[in-house]
Amino acid sequence: MTTTLLEVDDLRHTYRTRQGDQTVLDGINFDVQRGEFVSIVGPSGCGKTTLLRTLSGLLRPTGGTITLSGNVITGVPKGLAMVFQDYRASLFPWRRVGANVEFPLLGRVSKAERRARTLESLSAVGLADAADKYAWQLSGGMQQRVAIARALAMRPELLLMDEPFASVDAQTRSDLEDLLLRVREQFDMTILFVTHDVDESVYLSTRVLSLSKAPTVKTADVPVPLTFPRDQIHTRENPSFVETRSEVARLIRQASPGGLAAAAGAH
Amino acid sequence: MSSTVQPNERMLRIAVGWCGALLLLVAWQLATANSGSMFFPTPLEIFDDLRERWFSDGLAGGFLTDAFFVDVTPSLRRLLIGLLVAWSVGISLGVLLGRIPAVAHTVEPILHFMRALPGPVLLPLALVLVGTGTTMRVSLIAFGAVWPVLFNTYSAVRRVPEGYLETARTAKVSRLRTLFQVILPAASTGIFAGIRVSTSLGIILLIASELVAASDGIGFGLTQAQRSFQLLPMVVHRRSVAARLPVQPRLERDRVRRSALAPAPDGSPGLTTPKGCR
Ligand SMILES: Nc1ncnc2c1ncn2[C@@H]1O[C@H](COP(=O)(O)OP(=O)(O)OP(=O)(O)O)[C@@H](O)[C@H]1O
Numbered sequence: 001m002t003t004t005l006l007e008v009d010d011l012r013h014t015y016r017t018r019q020g021d022q023t024v025l026d027g028i029n030f031d032v033q034r035g036e037f038v039s040i041v042g043p044s045g046c047g048k049t050t051l052l053r054t055l056s057g058l059l060r061p062t063g064g065t066i067t068l069s070g071n072v073i074t075g076v077p078k079g080l081a082m083v084f085q086d087y088r089a090s091l092f093p094w095r096r097v098g099a100n101v102e103f104p105l106l107g108r109v110s111k112a113e114r115r116a117r118t119l120e121s122l123s124a125v126g127l128a129d130a131a132d133k134y135a136w137q138l139s140g141g142m143q144q145r146v147a148i149a150r151a152l153a154m155r156p157e158l159l160l161m162d163e164p165f166a167s168v169d170a171q172t173r174s175d176l177e178d179l180l181l182r183v184r185e186q187f188d189m190t191i192l193f194v195t196h197d198v199d200e201s202v203y204l205s206t207r208v209l210s211l212s213k214a215p216t217v218k219t220a221d222v223p224v225p226l227t228f229p230r231d232q233i234h235t236r237e238n239p240s241f242v243e244t245r246s247e248v249a250r251l252i253r254q255a256s257p258g259g260l261a262a263a264a265g266a267h
Numbered sequence: 268m269s270s271t272v273q274p275n276e277r278m279l280r281i282a283v284g285w286c287g288a289l290l291l292l293v294a295w296q297l298a299t300a301n302s303g304s305m306f307f308p309t310p311l312e313i314f315d316d317l318r319e320r321w322f323s324d325g326l327a328g329g330f331l332t333d334a335f336f337v338d339v340t341p342s343l344r345r346l347l348i349g350l351l352v353a354w355s356v357g358i359s360l361g362v363l364l365g366r367i368p369a370v371a372h373t374v375e376p377i378l379h380f381m382r383a384l385p386g387p388v389l390l391p392l393a394l395v396l397v398g399t400g401t402t403m404r405v406s407l408i409a410f411g412a413v414w415p416v417l418f419n420t421y422s423a424v425r426r427v428p429e430g431y432l433e434t435a436r437t438a439k440v441s442r443l444r445t446l447f448q449v450i451l452p453a454a455s456t457g458i459f460a461g462i463r464v465s466t467s468l469g470i471i472l473l474i475a476s477e478l479v480a481a482s483d484g485i486g487f488g489l490t491q492a493q494r495s496f497q498l499l500p501m502v503v504h505r506r507s508v509a510a511r512l513p514v515q516p517r518l519e520r521d522r523v524r525r526s527a528l529a530p531a532p533d534g535s536p537g538l539t540t541p542k543g544c545r
């Protein structure tokens with residue numbers, strides 16, 4: 001039995017600046033079922049961050065509606081957590097790691113419960129020992145894990161992630177991918193994951209959406225026929241993986257023929 | 268590893284700093300000991316006079332002399348109250364301006380205009396408006412010292428990274444909590460810079476205000492000594508001003524020394540007004 005968690009209907013956003021209006025989202029439609037892991041891929045600047053900001057209620061779109069658990073979103077909704085593209089600007093340097101993870105729970109749950117959840121979340125990302133350090137004393141990959149732990153501590157129904165692994169090295173990145181799949185099982189979340197990496201999107205997801213360059217529309221909606229748990233070596237060798245990967249890449253290509261070259265020519 | 272090194276390093280730095288100060292004192296002693304000029308007492312003489320004046324037991328007994336309660340405590344009280352007012356008004360208003368652009372746009376020009384008025388110049392006005400009591404001195408200090416805090420807070424609050432605020436918003440943390448646990452900590456460096464500047468401004472204004480129509484306080488002691496041509500007490504008084512709050516002693520010393528030796532060469536109203544008043 002699947003139920004719809006998120007419905008996005010004809011979502012539009014136009015940034016109004018002094019240089020003129022810039023339409024970034026030009027009528028986006030999709031649904032996300034409970035328990036899905038949906039990846040969104042698209043070229044840089046196509047509006048992926050803009051899309052997540054509207055979904056998280058941080059940005060009011062100029063058109064369309066977003067419905068989460070049957071309620072139309074007007075502000076930041078409950079049951080949603082976000083991992084930002086730039087973890088450096090989202091962890092508080094004056095709070096220790098544990099206090100950062102605990103932050104969203106302040107004034108909401110009891111102290112004992114906060115402690116327990118903080119410890120559980122940090123353990124889930126393998127950082128139980130780092131609770132008393134400061135974020136800036138950790139490596140980039142560890143900081144991103146802290147940001148994930150903070151999101152987990154909120155026990156969100158829907159986790160939004162904006163290119164969370166873009167600025168870590170390849171090895172750390174695949175470790176973080178597997179970690180994410182593990183905590184997804186453990187915490188039973190629906191995840192919407194933005195990336196520009198087609199391989200990563202297929203490896204992690206149950207479904208991949210692709211976006212065109214701005215003004216952005218959805219160009220593909222491809223289910224991933226792979227089972228969990230996944231494995232960095234075997235899954236990536238699996239013929240279905242290779243096939244899905246190629247299909248997504250082809251669809252992206254068709255949507256913007258010529259890729260960057262065409263984009264450059266258009267300017 | 269590094270955490271065991273850091274404290275040592277800090278100790279070393281502190282030690283070096285004190286050594287520097289000590290060296291300076293020794294040099295000063297050597298330079299003044301042979302001068303024979305009454306205008307340049309040695310640091311030891313100054314220290315002796317200071318001890319006798321304020322820290323030998325007074326009539327009521329105890330460690331502090333009665334002169335201490337006439338010279339120092341009233342000044343300290345005025346300074347403290349004035350600064351506290353300046354800090355609380357400056358920080359609150361700065362946060363308000365930084366968070367609500369509409370407010371900032373409306374009042375910013377007025378604020379810049381008011382800030383442009385140098386504190387000591389307002390002294391005659393303050394005398395007329397608020398009289399010669401403690402209120403006048405406190406409000407003068409508060410008015411003069413509020414600006415650095417206000418503008419530093421304002422710009423620090425405006426520069427709080429958007430990521431911090433969005434984190435607070437997606438965490439659905441209350442506005443009050445966002446203010447106290449995100450905005451103020453993130454802006455604290457700027458706010459404290461403002462507080463530091465405001466403190467030294469406060470001292471200047473304190474002394475300036477006490478040079479006029481006062482019956483106690485450091486500035487009063489200074490004018491008394493100046494009138495009776497007692498060099499040593501004068502030096503002690505201005506030294507105490509600098510030593511008490513070693514926040515920005517240089518600025519303070521310069522100003523007081525200049526005005527004490529050659530009354531107000533820069534036309535600062537501080538020392539010229541008392542003569543006119545009499
Ligand atoms: N606050 C803003 N005001 C005006 N224009 C904006 C604003 N934020 C983003 N844009 C514009 O909207 C477009 C999409 O930006 P967005 O950050 O959503 O892209 P993105 O897909 O996340 O890119 P990347 O993959 O590089 O992170 C860009 O052209 C950008 O210039």
Ligand SMILES: [Mg+2]
Nearest residue numbers: 048049085162
């Ligand atoms: Mg982005």
